[in-house]
Amino acid sequence: MATEAPLAVARGVSGLSMFAAFVLKEAKHVLRDRRSLLILLGLPIVMMTLFGFALSNEVKNTNFVVLDRAPDASTLGLTGRISESNYFTFAGRVQSEAEINDRFRRGDARLAVVFPADFEHDLRHLGHAQIRLVADASDPNTASTVSNYAAAIVAQYQAELAEGSVGPGAIAVETRMLYNPQLKSSYMFVPGVMTLILMLLGAMMTSVSIVREKERGTMEVLLVSPMNPLILIIGKAVPYLVLCLIDVLIILLLSYGLLDLPGGANLPLLIAESLLFILTTLTLGLVISNLVQQQQTAMFVSLVGLLMPSLVFSGFMFPIENMPLPLRVISHLVPTRWFYLIASNVMIKHLGFAAVIQPTLILAGMTLVLLFIAWRTFKQRL
Amino acid sequence: MTEWVIEAENLTRRFGAFTAVDAINLKVAAGEIFGFLGANGAGKTTAMRIFCGLLEPSSGRATVAGFDAMTQSEQIKQRIGYMSQKFSLYGKLTVKQNIRFFAGIYGLSRREVKQKTGEIVERLGLTTAADTLVDELPLGWKQRISFAVATVHQPKVVFLDEPTGGVDPIVRRQFWDMIFEASSRGVTVFVTTHYMDEAEYCDRVSIMVDGAVAAMGKPAELCAEYGVASVEEVFVALARKATRHGD
Structure with missing residues (x-):
């Protein structure tokens, strides 16, 4: 057939131009x-x-309240230290455990730091004292992050107080987060x-x-x-x-x-x-x-x-x-x-x-x- | 000697237990306008899809432009144009862009594409609408552009599947003027339609009933054979015998 040849030739050349037309x-x-x-x-x-x-699952500027039955130099120092950090904002003092509950329910605080009445006394004379961190665990991830941060600040404060006087057997834990040192999410x-x-x-x-x-x-x-x-x-x-x-x-x-x-x-x-x-x-x-x-x-x-x-x-x-x-x-x-x-x-x-x-x-x-x-x-x- | 451009011999297509096209035989000569009539569901579209290489026949033989529809569909594709029942231009492209695109995928050279685009726009009187999105044009215009696009590569045969659905008689007549013009240039036209006045425009028609060709011939001959005045009456007489019902 006479039309065969030109069509066949045209076909080979046109593959690319068909592609171009399509794209x-x-x-x-x-x-x-x-x-x-x-x-x-x-x-x-x-x-x-x-x-x-x-x-971001980072915790920043978490409101915290303080229940401090006998404010003194140590409790004020520690409270100040926590509020200075980027992670926390001081949201006032409360007078009772019930009030902590109240603040959590209203949602204007997620952490409470509770000092016992004889905190300074125990610290000075017994060499050890206790504080309690109360976190709002309705969001468990945030609660554990927040209390870990607070605990770390307390530990650091304690280490500074005991500067040079670390006795035998004291283990200082230093945690390093590789690849993402600031735990920035x-x-x-x-x-x-x-x-x-x-x-x-x-x-x-x-x-x-x-x-x-x-x-x-x-x-x-x-x-x-x-x-x-x-x-x-x-x-x-x-x-x-x-x-x-x-x-x-x-x-x-x-x-x-x-x-x-x-x-x-x-x-x-x-x-x-x-x-x-x-x-x-x-x-x-x-x-x-x-x-x-x-x-x-x-x-x-x-x-x-x-x-x-x-x-x-x-x-x-x-x-x-x-x-x-x-x-x-x-x-x-x-x-x-x-x-x-x-x-x-x-x-x-x-x-x-x-x-x-x-x-x-x-x-x-x-x-x-x-x-x-x-x-x-x-x-x-x- | 007559050159047969489309031939079907006992062409059959089954879908499972259903026989959509049942051993049809037909021959269409070069340059003819052939009307492929039948009620909805009679098997017209299926038969047409076999001729275009979109479906394989279950048995029997079909040749288009001298090539076997089963084994040589690539050669057939270069020699046919097809306008589907669904309106098939790109609505989000302009008239010009559509023509250029289809000319491009039919393998025309860049020079030919340019020349053809200008030609078609002028022939259709679309100079002012050439840069309009196809979606914004009336249906009748879209149909005429579709036809122009289907024949842009100067095919031997053009298959039209209900090309004039949904438009008024005047617009349909304009469309048929394009068909006559193509036919006068030697293009074979194979067209399905629901409109019986259009059947009268065809050189020959076949009427399909339940997957088989029930009658075939020149419109005037068919009318004489059935002793009626119009193809419509022939169609109704035959369609009454149908057992299958369309959708």
């Missing part, structure tokens, strides 16, 4: 869809700010938040955008066209890959600029690992889009089906070591677990590639398996 169209869609764009770029900013500042959240954001956006955005084409009927037209379905798949992934990388950059900028994450991490390694994880989430989105027919379903599956396990099994919120065996086994199948491990090792512990080879290989393996599943489930013929 261009996809990019226009992303840029025009202000709402999605807002989610894509706003989510990391909102989450970083929330986790970094508002949801704000940047501890960074690897976790990054993991969640990439998982959510990568999987949800790709799956929704592919399923949208199915729903609108444009998918049919694309499949009838001579365009290779591989172009469709890669063309869908490229814009979201770029957007996810922008998100990674936003997160890094906020971490170093705003949350004072200590520098020294291997950033090229971190970005390369993020790229790998983004590929994992995009392929996951692809698999979802092959299995569902409606945008709503795609969104639901990504949110409930991915976000929940990602949150629970990443080790970011709940320690995996404390889980029962079946859950620990399941956690191995969750990609976020491995990326969280990589991200926290690289960002917080400043480890190099050698330390994250194993999770990297696991993540790469998962991506290949998902890619295979995506390929097998892709229905070129509807």
Whole structure:
């Protein structure tokens, strides 16, 4: 047939321009869809700010009250010492145990320091005295943090009083928190938040955008066209890959600029690992889009089906070591677990590639398996 | 000798126990406007999807532009245009962007894309609306743009699945003027429709009942054969015998 030759020639050249046309169209869609764009770029900013500042599990400026039946130099000194610290704010004196209860119930104090009447006397003459710390344990985590801080201040005060007179057998405990010396939680959240954001956006955005084409009927037209379905798949992934990388950059900028994450991490390694994880989430989105027919379903599956396990099994919120065996086994199948491990090792512990080879290989393996599943489930013929 | 552009021999498609298309035979000549009629659920869309390579036949044979629909769907795809029943342009892109995109994925060179885009915009009288989002246009315009897009790569055959649903007779007539124009350039048009006045515009029609072709021929011949005045009456006479009911 006479028309054979020109068509065949044209085809080889046009693969690239088809791809260009597709990516261009996809990019226009992303840029025009202000709402999605807002989610894509706003989510990391909102989450970083929330986790970094508002949801910090650090305890600062906790109100405390003092029940002091016989104020004297020692009790006043210790009270002063506690109120000077960043962690506590002096919220007045109370006269009875009942009043402590009252203040706790009203919520305007979370800790009470109770001095016995003979505090100074015991301290001077017996060499030891007792004080009681009463904490509002309706929030157990805060209560234990708060009482630990107060106890530490008391111990320090005591050590100063006994300067030079530490007898044999006295053990001074010095605790050092490695990698996060000030126990600042704000940047501890960074690897976790990054993991969640990439998982959510990568999987949800790709799956929704592919399923949208199915729903609108444009998918049919694309499949009838001579365009290779591989172009469709890669063309869908490229814009979201770029957007996810922008998100990674936003997160890094906020971490170093705003949350004072200590520098020294291997950033090229971190970005390369993020790229790998983004590929994992995009392929996951692809698999979802092959299995569902409606945008709503795609969104639901990504949110409930991915976000929940990602949150629970990443080790970011709940320690995996404390889980029962079946859950620990399941956690191995969750990609976020491995990326969280990589991200926290690289960002917080400043480890190099050698330390994250194993999770990297696991993540790469998962991506290949998902890619295979995506390929097998892709229905070129509807 | 007549060049047959679409041929079906005992073409059958089953979904489980349900036979959507039941051993149909038909031939469509080059340049013909072929009306593929039938009640809802008669199997029109299924048959059309087989011709377009979107579905595989369960048995029988279909060839389009000389290529086998089962094994050579890639060659077929380069020679056909398709306009689906669902309105299928990108609503969030402008008219120009849509034309450029579809021309691009049909493999036209950049120069051709540019030239074609200008041509279509002018031919449809859309110069002022060229940069409007497709979502903001009336349905009739969208349908005409869809048709222009489906024929942008000068296919041998264009498949139209209920292209004029939901618009008034004047707009439908405008659409058919585009079909006549394409046909005069030698494009074969294979069209399904619900509107029996449109059936009269076709060179030949077939009427499907329960997955099988119940009648086929020129509209005038069919009317004579059934002793009625219009294709509509032929259709009603045949559709009454149907046991299957559409959705």
